Amino acid sequence: MPVPPAPPVSARIRKATSEAVGGLPRQFWWLWTSTLINRLGGFVVTFLALYLTTDRGYSASYAGLVASLFGLGSAIAAVGAGVLTDRVGRRPTLVAAQLGTALFTAVLGFTDGQVAIAVVAFLVGLCNNASRPAVSAIIADIVPAGDRVRAYALNYWAINIGFGLSAAVAGLIASHGYLTLFVLDALSTLVCAVVIFVRIPETRPDAPAARADEPTPGLGTVFRDTRFMAVVALNLLLALVAQQGSTTLAVDMGRAGITSTQYGLVIGLNGLLIVLLQIPLTRWMEGRNRTALLVASALFIGWGFGLTALAGSSAWFYAFTVAVWTIGEILNAPTMMGLVAELSPTHARGRYQGVYSLSWSLASFLGPAAGGVLLERAGGAAMWGACAVCGTVAAAGYVLLGRRPGTATAGTPVRAGQEPAGTEPAAAGS
Structure with missing residues (x-):
């Protein structure tokens, strides 16, 4: 019996593209576009540590302190914006956050003096992270459960398309002066706010009629959810490692004689590999054991940063270590976001997403300061070795969480078309 001919390459590409990006709501794609625009101009956070140490002449400890204050602002915003996302709405919270970020990013470029820079960096962090719970809640509102991991992966893809391009271009721009980076970052964030205001409607589900025996979920409800808080705690440990990529790594590379262009x-x-690999790896991840994916991601991230201790003054070896921990990021991001969305009750999504975001914010507060001090006082071997240890401990924690009774959602991902047990479907038409 003759074997039917294989479909042409163009047909296979169209089919793969349709499976990767098809079937998602139009509002999601406007959100995706706004994210891409914002990240294309997202220069400042990536280059802040390098700007402070090489252009302004401040110490690694001060750069770590400024990054930590940025993280402190982010931590406060994570919880506050999560509450506002549920109470006031997703859209107004997101627009206000973007406008504030644009304003204070521009101000930071003109600010002088250690205290003033630290204060404005705190305000940038406060506004910048206020958008995260709202974006995550919008995706959970409008995308069916079976497509959420794919939607979060696509949103993460947009972040890294912008990040990869902006980091490479920003290194060239920075060699002629850093002020332009701050101005362009502010302008891109302003455009993002306009797109959100014009194209993205409010998606907050209507609150159900209150029952006497069912109090409205509050922050206390989130913190008492031990299963969810275990996920947050493990993410915090891993986020402490990942945070070094935009702070301590820049200082270490600068000390090794790596130029701003090479660093960029x-x-x-990191962004380029995510752009190339996020979609095919996300398709490969479908149906695979969630615990195994989280364990692998922790080991890749921890030991990828650990390998930095061997880089010396080689930009190529630094690039290799970035490639290793980037694979871990690709595995971790959509898997974790899908899990958090499943664990979040419909009418408390903002609060749950805010507390999850808090783990990243605390990491951005604690990580730079700890990394800067450890690098300065103990050296690169101790700094990057600690990252490898943290990644290993996080991997062990994911194994224990996957075996914990009653934590089935940590084991196997939800199949396409299924709603996870214990959650409500997203509001129709939202």
Whole structure:
């Protein structure tokens, strides 16, 4: 019996593209577009540590302190914006956050003096992270459960398309002066706010009629959810490692004689690899054991940063280490976001997403300061070795969480078309 001919390459590409990006609501794609625009101009956070140490002449400890204050603002915003997302709405919270970020990013470029820079960096962090719970809640509102991991992966893809391009270009711009980076970052964030205001409607589900025996979920409800808080705690440990990529790594590379242009190209590899690999790896991840994916991601991230201790003054070896921990990011991000969305009750999504975001914010507060001090006082071997240890401990924690009774959602991902047990479907038409 003759074997039917294989479909042409163009047909296979169209089919793969349709499976990767098809079937998602139009509002999601406007959100995706706004994210891409914002990240294309997202220069400042990536280059802040390098700007403070090489252009302004401040110490690594001060750069770590400023990054930590940025993280402190982010931590406060994570919880506050999560509450506002549920109470006031997703759209107004997101627009206000973007407008504030644009304003204070521009101000930071003109600010002088250690205290003033630290204060404005705190305000940038406060506004910048206020958008995260709202974006995550919008995706959970409008995308069916079976497509959420794919939607979060696509949103993460947009972040890294922008990040990869902006990091590479920003290194060239920075060599002629850093002020332009701050101005362009502010302008892109302003455009993002306009797109959100014009194109993205409010998606907050209507609150159900209150029952006497069912109090409205509050922050206390989130913190008492031990299963969810275990996920947050493990993410915090891993986020402490990941945070070093935009702070301590820049200082270490600068000390090794790596130029700002080389740093931009090396760190831009992170975004480039995510752009190339996120979609095919997300398709490969479908139906695979969630615990195994989280364990693998923790080991890749921890030991990828650990390998930095061997880089010396080689930009190529730094690029290799970035490639290793980038694979871990690709595995971790959509898997974790899908799990958090499943664990979040419909009418408390903002609060749950805010507390999850808090783990990243605390990491951005604690990680730079700890990394800067450890690098300065103990050296690179101790700094990057600690990252490898943290990644290993996080991997062990994911194994224990996957075996914990009653934590089935940590084991196997939800199949396409299924709603996870214990959650409500997204509001129709939202």
